[in-house]
Amino acid sequence: MTIRVLLAEDQTMFRGAMATLLGLEPDIEVVADVGRGDEVVSACEAFRPDLALLDIEMPGIDGLEAARRLAKAVPGTKVVIVTTFGRTGYLHAAMAAGAAGFLLKDAPVTELADAIRKVAAGQRVIDPSLAIAALSEGASPLTPRETDVLAAARGHGTIADIARQLYLSPGTVRNHLSAAIQKLGARTRTEAVEIAEQKGWLV
Amino acid sequence: MTIRVLLAEDQTMFRGAMATLLGLEPDIEVVADVGRGDEVVSACEAFRPDLALLDIEMPGIDGLEAARRLAKAVPGTKVVIVTTFGRTGYLHAAMAAGAAGFLLKDAPVTELADAIRKVAAGQRVIDPSLAIAALSEGASPLTPRETDVLAAARGHGTIADIARQLYLSPGTVRNHLSAAIQKLGARTRTEAVEIAEQKGWLV
DNA sequence: CTCCACCCGTGACGATCGTCATGGGTACGG
DNA sequence: CCGTACCCATGACGATCGTCACGGGTGGAG
Incomplete structure (x- = not known):
């Protein structure tokens, strides 16, 4: 059974590359790809993917806000955040938004496919180095x-x-x-x- | 005749995706890929690619400095800058460094393959929207x-x-x-x- | 040689910034 | 009820910042 994936990423070149590359995997199908955060929810309502791959930095609304809205609107779609910046606050916000996965673009491509399969199977996947940093750092001291x-x-x-x-x-x-x-x-x-x-x- | 390409890009996932994707083109071969700017020159000396695809933001030295050094060390290798940020100063610096191409990661993947072929054929390729901005803006007023x-x-x-x-x-x-x-x-x-x-x- | 642009420095002025002490208001938990 | 934490505000103080005027030095263009 193939895993149906939605891809949200503002860099056109990266988005296109990931779409074709993931499409080459036999058990993964990219059913839609968008370049803006505010298109995520409507696209997910239309295509009902098993899994949404969200970048954080995007025009419109960011990937974290998109994840929050997606959890309410289309709870059947699992969320994996894929971002450039290893900021622990991002990780916290993603977990609070109900994301099932959190990866860095620094990771190799194979790791992404693995993560997609694990998340689709019900597991949660978090970049290990970032998880350590987040645990050793704690939450924001700011009011x-x-x-x-x-x-x-x-x-x-x-x-x-x-x-x-x-x-x-x-x-x-x-x-x-x-x-x-x-x-x-x-x-x-x-x-x-x-x-x-x-x-x-x-x- | 295939075009031999070196890929320099610090985001592992993006680099891997581009490598496989470009490798699928029949007339393009990715002979090496590096994740740091200071590995560009030595890799080019070893593999003598026809063309080097350089990101700007990289650890070690940035892509512009790498292009400058490459022009001296391995003048046979043409340079194409591929970057996230459409800053006109980057474009100026790239031209001054002898780059033959300047693209944004916002462009579709097909455009990259086209640009590679054109540059390998001796042409120069510049993102058109950025070229306009650069011309209308002029150089830095700062000493x-x-x-x-x-x-x-x-x-x-x-x-x-x-x-x-x-x-x-x-x-x-x-x-x-x-x-x-x-x-x-x-x-x-x-x-x-x-x-x-x-x-x-x-x- | 004379202009001119740039570099480095000084001194002085008003505006802004960062710190502190203080106060009143609200909301929550013991 | 009382303590605590947070929010908003004010006033005052010294330090820093941004602007201006000024001078001396260098080097290239006319």
Whole structure:
């Protein structure tokens, strides 16, 4: 019995390559492939695949949000996240979203086919090195609001901008940022953003 | 006559997929594939491929630097840059490095095979949308030193850090940064870094 | 030689930032 | 009820940042 797979990935070249390559496997069939996160749910409703392979960085909505919506709309479709960045926060978010698998694009192709088969058989598959990192790191020390403010701090320059964007007093923004900076062991707003982003705590 | 190709790309999964996929083409043979930029030259010296497919973002040295070295060490090997980011500065740098082709991973796979054949036949291939953007944008307005300082400003937080790293007076760093901020139309050091990085002027 | 662009540095000014202390409001668990 | 944690806000302080004006040095183009 063949495993029916949906492929969501924004890099056209990579998506095409994976589609043909997975199609070569005798027990795997790629029934649809999309390049945007907001097309995942509707495509899954139409094709009812056994399994959805989701990238995280995508236009529209990201793969994690797509996974969350997919779990509600089409619970019969299992989710495997395949992403470039080994951020532990991504892994946490993926697990919370009900994903059954989490792989890095650094892994060899054979591992992907294996993972697809295992997940289709009901198992869960997680990149081992990332699992270790996630366990040794723990969750985010930031409060929800601190996370919001720090997330708003990437890109938009001054504190006044962030305050306007969040309908807050500039002083409050400064306090939240100050707390975040200390908790992350950074010395600058920019450093704090980098650290939190690299750990995936800003998703 | 088959075209002998070397593949340099750090994402294992993507590299493997491209290798098998290109190998399926009757007139293309992938003779070697590496995952680090600093392995490109030695691999090309060993295998003497007709063409090298280089990613830009790679551990070791990046694809542009690899292209520069390759042009000196193994001039018989033509270079095609394949990258994720459509930054015009990348395109300029690639042309200056003597690349014969420049493609985005957003393009379909068929386009890559076509490009390989055209480049092997002596033509040059450039992503058309990027070529337009590059022409309408012009070169970097930053002086060499401003570029250095701005490049050192990403990551390392305070001005004092940058000054130490570049053996400069903090005042000089501030002046260079101030000039860069104004030339780029930014309002913050961070904004300036983002803008310059996004255009590929920090390479 | 004279311009001109770039490099490095200084000093000074106002604006912004990061830290701290303090306060009031809300929500949850003991 | 009381303690605790979080949210929002304010005020004040020193440090840093971005801007400007200025000067001396180098090297290439006219």
